[in-house]
Amino acid sequence: MSQKTTYIPEPELVQGNHTFGSITSLVGDIVETPAPRWWYIVFAISTLLLGLLLAMLVYLIWEGTGVWGLNNPVGWGWAIVNFVWWVGIGHAGTLISAILFLFRQGWRTAINRFAEAMTIFAVMCAGIFPAVHVGRIWVIYWVFPIPNQMQMWPNFNSPLLWDVFAVSTYFTVSLLFWYVGLIPDLATLRDRVKSALGKKLYGGFALGWTGGNRQWQHYEKAYLILAGLATPLVLSVHTIVSFDFAVSIIPGWHTTIFPPYFVAGAVFSGFAMVMTLMLITRKLYNLQDIMTVNHIEKMNIIILVTGNMVGFAYIMEFFIAWYGGFEYEKFAFVNRAFGPYAWAYWTMFLCNVITPQFFWFKKMRTSITASFILSIIVNIGMWFERFVITVTSLAQDYIPASWGYYSPTWVDVLTYVGTFGLFFSHFLLFLRFLPMVAMSEIKVVMPQADPHYYDEDGNEIKKIDTSSETK
Amino acid sequence: MSTIEQKTHGILAEFKNPGHLMKAAKLTNKAGYKKFDCHSPFPIHGMDDAMGLKPSKLGFIVMGHALIGFLGGLALQIWTSSIAYPINISGKPFVNLPAFIPVTFELTILLSAFGAVFGMFFLNNLPKLHNSLFNSERFKKATDDGFFVVIESDDALYDASKTRQFLESAGAVHIETIEK
Numbered sequence: 001m002s003q004k005t006t007y008i009p010e011p012e013l014v015q016g017n018h019t020f021g022s023i024t025s026l027v028g029d030i031v032e033t034p035a036p037r038w039w040y041i042v043f044a045i046s047t048l049l050l051g052l053l054l055a056m057l058v059y060l061i062w063e064g065t066g067v068w069g070l071n072n073p074v075g076w077g078w079a080i081v082n083f084v085w086w087v088g089i090g091h092a093g094t095l096i097s098a099i100l101f102l103f104r105q106g107w108r109t110a111i112n113r114f115a116e117a118m119t120i121f122a123v124m125c126a127g128i129f130p131a132v133h134v135g136r137i138w139v140i141y142w143v144f145p146i147p148n149q150m151q152m153w154p155n156f157n158s159p160l161l162w163d164v165f166a167v168s169t170y171f172t173v174s175l176l177f178w179y180v181g182l183i184p185d186l187a188t189l190r191d192r193v194k195s196a197l198g199k200k201l202y203g204g205f206a207l208g209w210t211g212g213n214r215q216w217q218h219y220e221k222a223y224l225i226l227a228g229l230a231t232p233l234v235l236s237v238h239t240i241v242s243f244d245f246a247v248s249i250i251p252g253w254h255t256t257i258f259p260p261y262f263v264a265g266a267v268f269s270g271f272a273m274v275m276t277l278m279l280i281t282r283k284l285y286n287l288q289d290i291m292t293v294n295h296i297e298k299m300n301i302i303i304l305v306t307g308n309m310v311g312f313a314y315i316m317e318f319f320i321a322w323y324g325g326f327e328y329e330k331f332a333f334v335n336r337a338f339g340p341y342a343w344a345y346w347t348m349f350l351c352n353v354i355t356p357q358f359f360w361f362k363k364m365r366t367s368i369t370a371s372f373i374l375s376i377i378v379n380i381g382m383w384f385e386r387f388v389i390t391v392t393s394l395a396q397d398y399i400p401a402s403w404g405y406y407s408p409t410w411v412d413v414l415t416y417v418g419t420f421g422l423f424f425s426h427f428l429l430f431l432r433f434l435p436m437v438a439m440s441e442i443k444v445v446m447p448q449a450d451p452h453y454y455d456e457d458g459n460e461i462k463k464i465d466t467s468s469e470t471k
Numbered sequence: 472m473s474t475i476e477q478k479t480h481g482i483l484a485e486f487k488n489p490g491h492l493m494k495a496a497k498l499t500n501k502a503g504y505k506k507f508d509c510h511s512p513f514p515i516h517g518m519d520d521a522m523g524l525k526p527s528k529l530g531f532i533v534m535g536h537a538l539i540g541f542l543g544g545l546a547l548q549i550w551t552s553s554i555a556y557p558i559n560i561s562g563k564p565f566v567n568l569p570a571f572i573p574v575t576f577e578l579t580i581l582l583s584a585f586g587a588v589f590g591m592f593f594l595n596n597l598p599k600l601h602n603s604l605f606n607s608e609r610f611k612k613a614t615d616d617g618f619f620v621v622i623e624s625d626d627a628l629y630d631a632s633k634t635r636q637f638l639e640s641a642g643a644v645h646i647e648t649i650e651k
Contacts, residue, residue, distance in 0.1 A: 020512060020616035145547060153551035157560050162573035169577040173584045180588055184614065188512070191611035207598035211613045212508035212621075213496075213518045215595045220514050221527040222591035226584060233580045240573055443513040451517050454490020458642065 013106050013445045016289035020443050023290075027437045028192050030285055035432055038284070043428045049421025056415040057132060065135050067411045074394045074406035079129040081386040082416050084241055085269070086126035087167065088262075088382065091234055092270020093119025094174060097181070098230035101223075106445040107298055110290045113185075113438045114281065114430070115274045116178040121426045122273075123171045125419040130163070159243040166240040173233055177226045180219075183209050184440040238262045245389065252332035252393035255320065261313035268306035268352070269382035275299055275375035277427070279368055281436065290437055293366050300365040303378065307356030310385075314353065332393055340405055341392045344384050351381020480603035480651050481506075481623040482634050483610060484643035489515050492618040495641040496521040499620060502637060506626040510610075510619040529590050536586025537579050544578030545571065603651050610649075621649070 014023070060067055070077050093115040100108040131140055143164045145154055154161050187209035190202040209215065242258035275296070282291040321333040336345045355377045358364040365371070396403045430436070443449050448460075455461050486492045489511065496509045500523040509518060519526075552558070553565035563570070592598070604610050604621065613619055620643070622634050631648075638646055 024512075024615045145551060152556055152558075155558070155560060156548045156552055156574055157563055157567055157570045159573075162577075165574045165577040169581045172581060176584055176588045180591070184512075188614040191614045203600065207592070208600045208602055209597070209614075210508075210602055210604055211510045211512060213511070213515070213522055214508050214524065215597075216511070216514040217519055217524055218527045218529055218591045218594040221529045222587045225529065225533050225587040229580050229583050229587065233577075236573070236576060236580075243573070440513045449489060449513060449515070451489055451493050451515060454488065454493070456494070458486075458488065458490035458492070458494040460488070460490070 011292070011294045012447070013110070013292070013294075014290060014442060015292050018289060018446070020446070020448075023442060023446075024188060024192075024439055026287070026289070027435050027439050027442075028189060030431075031189060031433060031435060032193055036284075039428060039432060043425065046421050046425035046428060049418055050425050051421070052414055053128075053418025053421050056411055056418055057128070060132055060411060060415070061137055065133065067409060069406060069408040069412055071404050071406060073397065073402055073404040074391055076390050076394060077406055078387075078408045078412040078416060079133045080390050081383065082419065083126050083129035083133075084262075084386045084390075085383050086122045086129075086419065087170075087241055088238065088266035088386075089270045089273045089379075090119040090122035090126065090170075090174070091238060091263070091266035092274050093117070093122075094170075094177075094230050094234040095267050095270065096274070097177060098227040098234065101227040102231060107295050109438055109441040109445050110292075110295055111274060111278055111299075112441070113178075113181065113434075114277065114427075114436045115270075116174065116181065117427065117430045117434075117436075118270075118274060118277060119174050120171070120178060121423045121430075123167065123174065124426070125423050127167060127171065128419065128422075130160075130167075159240065159247045162240045163244055166237045170233060170237045173226070173230055177230055180222060180226060181438055181441070182434065183207060183219075184211065185435040185438060187211065188439055189435065235263055238266045245393075250393045250397060251326075251328040252336065252389070254329075255317065257313055257316060257320070261310070261317075264306050264309035264313065265352075265382060265385060268303060268310055268356075269379055271299055271303050271306065272375040272378035272382070275303070275371055276379070279372045279375075281431065285431075285436070287437065290442060293368075296368065296371055297362075297365045300359045300371055303375070304356045304359040304365075307352060307359075307378070311353035311356075314349065328398060332396070335396050336388060336392045339392065339396060341388060341395070344388050345392070348381050348384035348388050351377050352385060355381065478651050479624045479631070480606075480649040481621050481626075481629070482631075482638060483604070483607055483647050483649050484620045484622075484638035484641070485609065485612075485645040486618045486620065486642060487644055489618060491642050492620065493518065493521050495620050495638070495643070498641045499622065499637075502628070504622055504626050504628055506623040506629075508621050510604075510613040510617075510621065512614055512616060527594065529587065529594060532590035532593075533583050533586040536590075537583040540579040540582025541575060543582070544575040547578075548574060603649055606651075607647060607649055609645065609647065 018026070068077060068079065093112075096108050096115040097112045100112075131137060134140060134143075142148065143154060143161065154164075183206060186202050186206035190199060190206045193199055193202060239259035239262065242262035245253040246255060246258040248254060278291055278299075279296070282288055318333050321329045324330075336342075355374050358370065358374060364374075391406050395406055447453055453460065484495070486495055492509055492511060493515065496518060499507050500521065507522075509515075509522060511518075548571045549566050552567070557565045604613075609617070610619065611617075620638065620641075622629060622638070628634075635646055
């Protein structure tokens with residue numbers, strides 16, 4: 001019996017025979033050359049939407065939360081749905097930058113920079129909603145342990161307060177992590193840009209980085225520690241977000257499956273968002289050599305895995321609702337699937353459980369069109385998931401006499417639309433003025449960066465060329 | 472002679488690739504130079520050993536910050552809810568430790584992250600916006616695709632011509648003197 005084994009190497013992470021220098025110009029030139037016309041058009045639209053958001057917030061603060069569609073049983077509506085949705089999207093950035101770093105996944109280097117940028121802007125969008133939801137925004141400082149005129153302190157027993165600490169810590173740490181990663185690349189831009197103002201700004205933010213190994217030594221240690229800190233942090237943030245629901249006694253919210261289920265959902269939707277943004281960006285900026293089809297396939301596998309975790313959680317919730325024998329819980333779930341919000345439930349189910357199943361097929365995983373369409377469907381589905389969780393449980397709880405039905409008002413809708421303006425205006429500024437790919441990190445995953453690529457004397461080890469033998 | 476030496480920051484030698492730089496780092500370390508550094512656009516695996524650097528002490532700084540965050544977070548919650556203004560919330564104990572876990576955890580992470588980032592700046596002498604190395608036009612490649620060894624004139628073994636010869640023999644493709 002003979003056995004034939006062949007070694008199939010992983011595809012190169014950077015395609016197209018790049019050198020270190022060509023990577024620098026591929027990424028750096030985007031910042032140094034004038035912005036293309038589409039950039040101005042999209043930026044103008046985004047800024048208009050940002051203006052819309054500001055107008056809606058001013059109107060809301062002026063009039064009060066009555067302009068939203070909230071009613072007596074349903075005290076949490078779109079604002080909370082949007083908050084959870086945006087925070088969840090942010091989680092993929094940290095997963096890519098921290099968890100995949102700890103697992104030594106070299107492919108993360110192509111996408112980590114803009115996934116982290118996405119995290120920061122998504123958390124900014126998310127943070128707006130709970131802040132304005134308090135109604136009296138001018139006393140928002142009460143949520144922080146700051147000595148105030150009433151000599152009172154926040155209630156540390158409340159999950160809503162935990163959320164304040166979780167989200168603000170998450171934002172701060174994500175920003176620091178992102179900035180630390182940017183320092184060597186800012187130094188690259190400092191050494192490349194022609195304009196005096198550019199030199200000053202990039203130079204200032206690069207802090208005088210010289211790329212000496214005595215700096216790299218501490219830098220790499222700091223990066224590793226930050227990754228180690230961000231990993232439990234990102235898991236804790238969505239866990240605490242889920243506590244906002246799970247620590248209450250509302251049927252359909254009061255379940256122990258919430259923390260892992262929320263984290264999986266967050267990663268699921270976040271990866272879909274990274275996919276959507278990446279597919280557009282790589283095309284518009286010609287970064288196909290860095291963000292290859294291999295990257296897309298790997299991300300789709302993560303979408304498939306987390307999508308199935310979410311699907312499992314949906315089914316498990318139903319099972320426990322029946323198995324637990326608690327009448328109200330059982331009703332809450334039957335009501336989700338067949339009650340007044342069945343349309344939202346089945347939209348969610350279709351988008352989140354059925355859609356990712358396409359990624360079992362390699363053809364779909366490596367197809368750019370399929371990835372793009374499915375990633376958008378996943379994000380729609382994940383928005384509906386939060387809607388189903390938040391609204392259905394509140395609208396029909398214990399006493400039928402207090403049941404209600406929630407619909408958003410135009411203010412709800414336009415505020416949500418406006419957050420896209422905030423997100424995309426910031427994201428476009430990032431694409432324009434900062435290196436969207438981590439140059440110093442992508443160089444590390446190129447084969448010629450590895451000292452083992454060279455012999456003892458520092459000369460390149462010539463690869464044995466098998467093709468010439470057959471000639 | 473001494474006046475000239477004071478004006479010099481050191482000698483900058485460029486190498487062809489990470490392999491050559493690694494070899495040069497080993498030789499420079501072996502030759503007994505202490506005040507030297509290897510500049511590259513990205514961290515090179517194994518360079519710390521080649522240069523003979525001790526492990527980074529950043530971990531201790533972070534540990535200290537983590538402890539401050541943990542103890543400070545606990546102290547804040549215990550003091551505010553049981554001493555400064557105790558409020559009975561549905562009969563729960565004033566010092567309700569399980570409920571204090573999330574905030575304590577977040578503050579530990581927050582302070583540790585501050586320790587990691589600002590500790591790294593501290594150990595790296597950052598921000599330091601001016602550096603004599605920036606006088607060299609060629610050194611701009613260090614953030615792009617250049618690999619450099621710098622031996623500072625403050626080093627005990629430094630000698631303008633001998634150090635130059637040494638770097639040449641280590642395989643440098645370009646050598647220049649950096650002015651202060």
